[in-house]
Amino acid sequence: MSQLLPVLVLSGFVVVFGAAIIVVASLLGTKAAKSKTKLETYECGLESDMSGSTKVPIKFYLTAILFILFDIEIIFMYPWALSFNDFIRQGYGLYIMGAMGVFLLIFILGLLWEVKSKALEWE
Amino acid sequence: MLIADKFLRIGPEHYLALSAILFSFGMIAVMMRKNVIVMLMGIELMLNAVNLSFVVFARETGALNGQIMVFFVMTIAAAEAGVGLALAVAIYKKFKELNIRHFEKLKG
Amino acid sequence: MIYEAISFYALALFLTFFAYKTISATNPIHSALYLVLTMLGLGAVFFSLGAHFIAGVQVIVYAGAVMVLFVMVLMLFDLKSELQAFSKGMLSGFLKVFSAAALAGVAIGVISHSVQVVDGASWGVGDPNADVTKYLSILLYTNYLFAFEVLGVLLLVVAIGAVALSRMKGGTHADRR
Amino acid sequence: MGSDIFEIGVNFIKMVLIFVMMVQLVPLLVWVERRGSAYIQNRFGPNRVGPLGLTQLLADAVKFLTKEDFMPERGYRFLFLAAPVVALIPAALAFGAIPLSHPIFVEPFEWLGQTWGPYQFDFQSYKIGIGIVFVLAVSSLAAYSLMLAGYASNNKYSLYGALRASAQTISYELAMGLSIVGILLLFNTFDFSEMIRLQSGPLSFHVLGTVYTFDFLPNWGIFYQPLGAILLLAAMFAETNRLPFDLPEAEAELVAGYHTEYGGIKMNMFYIGEYGHMLVASGLMVTFYFGGYTLYPFLTPGTVSSWFAGSTPTMTSVWTSLILHVVFLTKVLLFLWLFIWVRWSLPRFRYDQLMDLGWKTMLPWALGNTIVTAIVIFIMRTSW
Numbered sequence: 001m002s003q004l005l006p007v008l009v010l011s012g013f014v015v016v017f018g019a020a021i022i023v024v025a026s027l028l029g030t031k032a033a034k035s036k037t038k039l040e041t042y043e044c045g046l047e048s049d050m051s052g053s054t055k056v057p058i059k060f061y062l063t064a065i066l067f068i069l070f071d072i073e074i075i076f077m078y079p080w081a082l083s084f085n086d087f088i089r090q091g092y093g094l095y096i097m098g099a100m101g102v103f104l105l106i107f108i109l110g111l112l113w114e115v116k117s118k119a120l121e122w123e
Numbered sequence: 124m125l126i127a128d129k130f131l132r133i134g135p136e137h138y139l140a141l142s143a144i145l146f147s148f149g150m151i152a153v154m155m156r157k158n159v160i161v162m163l164m165g166i167e168l169m170l171n172a173v174n175l176s177f178v179v180f181a182r183e184t185g186a187l188n189g190q191i192m193v194f195f196v197m198t199i200a201a202a203e204a205g206v207g208l209a210l211a212v213a214i215y216k217k218f219k220e221l222n223i224r225h226f227e228k229l230k231g
Numbered sequence: 232m233i234y235e236a237i238s239f240y241a242l243a244l245f246l247t248f249f250a251y252k253t254i255s256a257t258n259p260i261h262s263a264l265y266l267v268l269t270m271l272g273l274g275a276v277f278f279s280l281g282a283h284f285i286a287g288v289q290v291i292v293y294a295g296a297v298m299v300l301f302v303m304v305l306m307l308f309d310l311k312s313e314l315q316a317f318s319k320g321m322l323s324g325f326l327k328v329f330s331a332a333a334l335a336g337v338a339i340g341v342i343s344h345s346v347q348v349v350d351g352a353s354w355g356v357g358d359p360n361a362d363v364t365k366y367l368s369i370l371l372y373t374n375y376l377f378a379f380e381v382l383g384v385l386l387l388v389v390a391i392g393a394v395a396l397s398r399m400k401g402g403t404h405a406d407r408r
Numbered sequence: 409m410g411s412d413i414f415e416i417g418v419n420f421i422k423m424v425l426i427f428v429m430m431v432q433l434v435p436l437l438v439w440v441e442r443r444g445s446a447y448i449q450n451r452f453g454p455n456r457v458g459p460l461g462l463t464q465l466l467a468d469a470v471k472f473l474t475k476e477d478f479m480p481e482r483g484y485r486f487l488f489l490a491a492p493v494v495a496l497i498p499a500a501l502a503f504g505a506i507p508l509s510h511p512i513f514v515e516p517f518e519w520l521g522q523t524w525g526p527y528q529f530d531f532q533s534y535k536i537g538i539g540i541v542f543v544l545a546v547s548s549l550a551a552y553s554l555m556l557a558g559y560a561s562n563n564k565y566s567l568y569g570a571l572r573a574s575a576q577t578i579s580y581e582l583a584m585g586l587s588i589v590g591i592l593l594l595f596n597t598f599d600f601s602e603m604i605r606l607q608s609g610p611l612s613f614h615v616l617g618t619v620y621t622f623d624f625l626p627n628w629g630i631f632y633q634p635l636g637a638i639l640l641l642a643a644m645f646a647e648t649n650r651l652p653f654d655l656p657e658a659e660a661e662l663v664a665g666y667h668t669e670y671g672g673i674k675m676n677m678f679y680i681g682e683y684g685h686m687l688v689a690s691g692l693m694v695t696f697y698f699g700g701y702t703l704y705p706f707l708t709p710g711t712v713s714s715w716f717a718g719s720t721p722t723m724t725s726v727w728t729s730l731i732l733h734v735v736f737l738t739k740v741l742l743f744l745w746l747f748i749w750v751r752w753s754l755p756r757f758r759y760d761q762l763m764d765l766g767w768k769t770m771l772p773w774a775l776g777n778t779i780v781t782a783i784v785i786f787i788m789r790t791s792w
Contacts (some may be wrong), residue, residue: 131233131236132234132236133235133236133239135373136343137239137243138239138248138276138280139242139339139342140338140339140342140343141246141247141276143334143335143338143339144247144250144258144335145246145247145250145305146334146335147331147332147334148247148250148251148253148254148331148340148355149250149254149336149385150327150331151254151327151331152253152254153265154330155254155324155327155328156239156254156258159262160259160301160305161254161259161262161306163299163301164253164262165254165292167266167297168250168253168254168266168269171269171270171273171293173257174273174277175273175276175277176274176287177396178277178280178282178285179280181282182280182281182282187341187363187366187367187370188279188374189279190282190284190363190367191370191371191375193277193282193368194285194288194371195375195378197288197292197293198292198382198386199382199385200297200384201232201295201296201297202385202386202389203291204240204297204300204301205389205390205393206301206302206389206392206393206396208301208304208398209392209393209396210355210396211304212304213396213397214305215308221308226349228241229318
């Protein structure tokens with residue numbers, strides 16, 4: 001807990017700082033007349049139309065999910081990198097290389113499949 | 124005095140109680156909500172509650188097996204979220220809604 | 232002791248409040264954002280329990296990846312507040328809440344009776360200065376090696392499955408067939 | 409945070425000062441950027457307000473603060489105001505974990521009729537054992553401020569901009585995370601201070617049991633991991649949304665992006681976040697690959713403290729830390745200048761090129777770097 005406390009204090013301080021800036025800016029800011037057009041959403045002068053269905057490419061979602069899966073595989077490499085030297089020093093270097101080799105092979109297979117299946121193509 | 128001591132001396136049972144409360148919140152979300160994505164969030168909350176109890180037991184026994192389980196549970200939760208959201212996207216495309224009852228009408 | 236109690240109750244209050252907001256917010260995006268705060272709070276709890284690396288992974292995987300995916304998908308759908316977020320029926324709703332509360336109550340009751348018998352002295356004795364992360368990684372690549380490799384395969388399968396599931400023409404609002 | 413009131417007070421003030429330093433560096437960097445880009449493009453840049461145009465920053469701050477506080481009618485008010493604040497948090501938290509200089513050791517002293525100390529004050533906001541994982545964790549939260557801004561504006565351009573930006577951020581997070589694995593394999597630690605300590609000696613290669621030492625070169629990560637350094641730097645450019653990866657705010661060909669509806673100081677806070685990320689990126693580059701606050705043959709904690717052999721241990725420690733801090737700042741400023749330089753040297757990518765670079769080029773190269781590093785380290789360190 002004692003190690004975490006400064007982090008919490010700092011994040012609290014940053015939030016207070018940011019909120020204070022926004023409050024000060026809203027107090028100091030010029031008060032101009034607000035008209036209906038001004039408050040409208042900015043869409044380069046066209047009438048905004050949020051009610052219609054907005055088409056968003058599914059690619060964004062696919063990128064995010066592939067990101068999660070690869071992110072976890074990368075995180076699995078961190079403990080491996082951390083203990084790599086200890087394994088070598090104990091004489092188990094070949095073992096740890098093989099253990100990670102199999103995992104990396106699966107990782108590379110996944111990456112190759114994604115490239116092959118054109119899941120990563122943006123046109 | 125004894126009761127105050129029970130509340131102030133933080134031990135594993137306090138963390139486990141917190142875990143149980145979070146788990147039941149996740150359970151309520153799964154049972155009560157109709158939006159598929161919110162239900163998935165409820166499942167994530169339940170998995171997190173279980174992770175908390177794993178970490179507490181790891182700390183209590185002094186062995187790290189619990190922490191490794193947390194690692195695995197996180198992986199599985201992420202995989203589950205990925206597939207679940209893929210299904211949600213499929214439902215939304217077909218029915219323009221994320222209601223759970225539409226799952227009955229999906230077929231391959 | 233009193234500081235530990237204060238920090239525990241503050242974190243517990245934070246967690247239960249945001250977990251409650253997660254399940255009660257009618258706008259799914261707000262739900263997801265409250266859940267992010269819950270995940271961050273749990274990361275803090277893990278950290279304070281000495282699981283430093285697990286806390287970091289919790290934030291990276293849950294708050295930084297899984298919840299980003301949730302928020303992104305919800306933004307893709309551009310959902311508004313739901314008029315009917317909860318399932319219908321007073322009686323069944325009451326039963327559902329009651330059963331969950333009963334589960335929590337039973338669990339807490341059992342915990343408060345059993346843990347004291349098992350435990351006693353070991354709490355707090357764990358050496359905080361030991362290099363936990365290194366032990367963790369050595370354990371992961373020796374005793375749990377098989378599970379680790381299987382998880383690699385699982386992630387591969389999920390990647391293929393997700394691509395296959397979402398490989399359809401058009402965007403989120405593709406025409407009905 | 410400390411055991412007595414003095415230590416807690418110093419730690420708190422230190423934390424606030426480091427945060428203020430980060431925030432204060434932003435207007436200075438904006439000035440450097442404007443003057444620097446003017447220099448590169450052979451024009452004058454802001455030179456009217458004050459000497460060399462330096463007080464332009466103050467004028468800008470006043471302008472930002474007195475602008476009309478505007479928000480679109482259809483947005484979500486709380487989230488709209490929260491997004492710029494959230495933009496500050498990841499950079500501030502990550503910067504706090506990077507050691508800026510050698511710790512200061514204070515001997516016991518008498519003050520107010522009481523004996524205080526001894527203390528050790530780290531020259532960073534907080535020291536966290538899992539440093540690298542912590543920095544990765546907090547900087548993975550950066551995607552939220554983009555998505556909050558895009559969603560809360562309730563504007564199609566903002567929404568698309570936010571999706572574009574967050575997809576870019578998370579894609580390059582992979583390459584960033586993977587390019588660090590090489591340096592982890594090398595140093596086998598998550599702790600920044602330990603990493604810097606390992607880099608403060610002479611360059612020495614272990615080849616099959618024998619050690620070859622080069623006395624004139626420092627033991628910096630760049631000599632072992634040149635590819636990793638390049639990949640990390642490129643990924644950092646993308647993470648900070650700087651040119652050539654500035655599609656989130658490519659105002660010329662795409663409407664501004666997630667901050668279309670923002671103006672005044674709220675817009676500026678996104679920039680504080682962006683420059684803060686640049687600072688964190690430079691700090692990480694320096695810590696991983698360029699020896700942190702040490703410069704081996706001349707300026708290491710050992711050599712610098714020997715200059716002050718006559719003074720008290722506390723003063724020696726303070727002066728050593730300050731001098732080493734200047735070394736760190738110099739290195740960081742060189743990297744910050746690189747960020748500005750690249751902006752006027754490279755054209756912007758197209759979005760599909762950007763994604764191709766992240767997934768199909770940088771990720772495989774980072775993977776190859778990891779594998780080669782592991783094999784080489786395995787061969788070198790095994791006692792055959």
